[in-house]
Amino acid sequence: MTRANLFTSNFKKYWKAILKVIAFLVILFLCNRLLWYLLVNDTSSYTRVTLHELYHQEKNVDVLFLGSSHTYRSLDPGITDEIFETNTFNGGTSSQAWDGSYALLVEAGKHHDLKKVYLEMYYDVAGENYKERTQMTQTYIISDYMKPSVNRVSYLLNASSWDYWINGFFPARRNWKKLFQRQYVSDLIAEKSQDSYKNYDYVGDPETEEEYYVGKGYVANIKTKENGNFAHDEPFESAERTFSEDDIRSLKKIIQYCKKHEIELVFFSAPMPDFRLAEIGNYDYYIQHVKEFLAEYDLPYYDFNLCRESYFSYDSSLFKDGDHLNAAGAEEFSKLFSEFFTGEISEEDLFYDSYEEKMNSIDDHFYGLFYHVENNEEGRKMTFDPIQNREFDYYASVSKKVKGADQYEEIQSLGTLQEVALPAEEEGKLMIRIFSDEEGKNMTNEIKISY
Numbered sequence: 001m002t003r004a005n006l007f008t009s010n011f012k013k014y015w016k017a018i019l020k021v022i023a024f025l026v027i028l029f030l031c032n033r034l035l036w037y038l039l040v041n042d043t044s045s046y047t048r049v050t051l052h053e054l055y056h057q058e059k060n061v062d063v064l065f066l067g068s069s070h071t072y073r074s075l076d077p078g079i080t081d082e083i084f085e086t087n088t089f090n091g092g093t094s095s096q097a098w099d100g101s102y103a104l105l106v107e108a109g110k111h112h113d114l115k116k117v118y119l120e121m122y123y124d125v126a127g128e129n130y131k132e133r134t135q136m137t138q139t140y141i142i143s144d145y146m147k148p149s150v151n152r153v154s155y156l157l158n159a160s161s162w163d164y165w166i167n168g169f170f171p172a173r174r175n176w177k178k179l180f181q182r183q184y185v186s187d188l189i190a191e192k193s194q195d196s197y198k199n200y201d202y203v204g205d206p207e208t209e210e211e212y213y214v215g216k217g218y219v220a221n222i223k224t225k226e227n228g229n230f231a232h233d234e235p236f237e238s239a240e241r242t243f244s245e246d247d248i249r250s251l252k253k254i255i256q257y258c259k260k261h262e263i264e265l266v267f268f269s270a271p272m273p274d275f276r277l278a279e280i281g282n283y284d285y286y287i288q289h290v291k292e293f294l295a296e297y298d299l300p301y302y303d304f305n306l307c308r309e310s311y312f313s314y315d316s317s318l319f320k321d322g323d324h325l326n327a328a329g330a331e332e333f334s335k336l337f338s339e340f341f342t343g344e345i346s347e348e349d350l351f352y353d354s355y356e357e358k359m360n361s362i363d364d365h366f367y368g369l370f371y372h373v374e375n376n377e378e379g380r381k382m383t384f385d386p387i388q389n390r391e392f393d394y395y396a397s398v399s400k401k402v403k404g405a406d407q408y409e410e411i412q413s414l415g416t417l418q419e420v421a422l423p424a425e426e427e428g429k430l431m432i433r434i435f436s437d438e439e440g441k442n443m444t445n446e447i448k449i450s451y
Helices: 002-039 046-055 077-084 098-111 137-143 150-158 162-169 171-180 182-192 245-260 283-295 327-341 355-361
Strands: 063-066 088-090 116-120 211-215 218-221 264-269 301-303 366-376 379-388 395-402 409-415 420-422 428-435 443-450
Touching: 002 171, 002 182, 046 088, 046 098, 046 137, 046 211, 063 077, 063 098, 077 088, 077 211, 077 327, 098 116, 098 137, 098 150, 098 245, 116 245, 137 150, 137 162, 150 162, 162 171, 171 182, 218 327, 245 264, 283 301, 283 355, 366 443, 395 420
Parallel strands: 063 088, 063 116, 116 264, 264 301
Antiparallel strands: 211 218, 366 379, 379 420, 395 409, 395 428, 428 443
């Protein structure tokens, strides 16, 4: 009898403690949600809408695309649905690392019977030590919109060092100082009170904006790089890199998950401008590294930067910047991607064996310029480095339009591209025209640089 009373007493004591813990967690959760509503401005978040759509798809998602912005700007499910003849979904997010890809794969697998997963292998994602991350946006834009789960907790705990955990689990803490800015809070409440926010309406208007959310994770942009107008003020990240231990761990998790759930897994890279690839060093080094890693698991890798020009033109007008496709490029690539993976185009016909072979097989091509600005007491000096598939002669003229002026004024006549001297306080725009002939009859590029 004494034992029974002791058990009952201990049970009541522990039960009360458990209830207190549960009550504390519920209050903490509600406070977190309230402060998020008041402080976190996600009214223009693509990922918020994307994950809501992923969780609430009426049809089963059979084909899932994962990866960085090279995924969500390159593959339009409106096109891939039609050619794959099934429901496809774009799970790409900005700067998505492979731990984020795994977290999203698990989330999608909870709600859909996935048949195929295509994982994008953007080279600039590789080589990261997750515990050394200081820029956490790439993680938070995923974790903030995942449903509460062990998967979400695990993702946040492994995505960074411990000093970022609080900001991960309590998003409002990132903006806590704004709690005392009445105008910010009232404006945000007004925006979040609109039906478009409550209903997860698509972000952006194709009639009035150059970038807009189309649906099922795809984001379109109508900006274009006409006339080879590529210029950059610092070198891109080198392609001569390998996977970090964290990358390998995440990729293995993705491979094991797909194998366990009998999901076909394919690795690919979306096309980038040759302006970037011709500058970043030995891109074949990265391609070979990916292939060697995946060979251990007998998994395929297709790099669409090796497409023959007869299938994909790489014209500058298909890109919105020196990294991503625009809407026209995404339309062309989505068709090519779908036709290849549904067997309408053979691998032998579509791809070069290497990027080096591709560069050697095409005619002389001037892709754009890197420029460097040096300021001194006398003014500023701008110098240039050409990006070409091989060294060849070219001819340039330089004009400038000072801020407020209507027309360009030539400051260097056609000839060798030289450094440009500019007054220290002057603002304006340079126009550099590149010609393949010294008579100036065949212009290949018209590059504009603001200063």
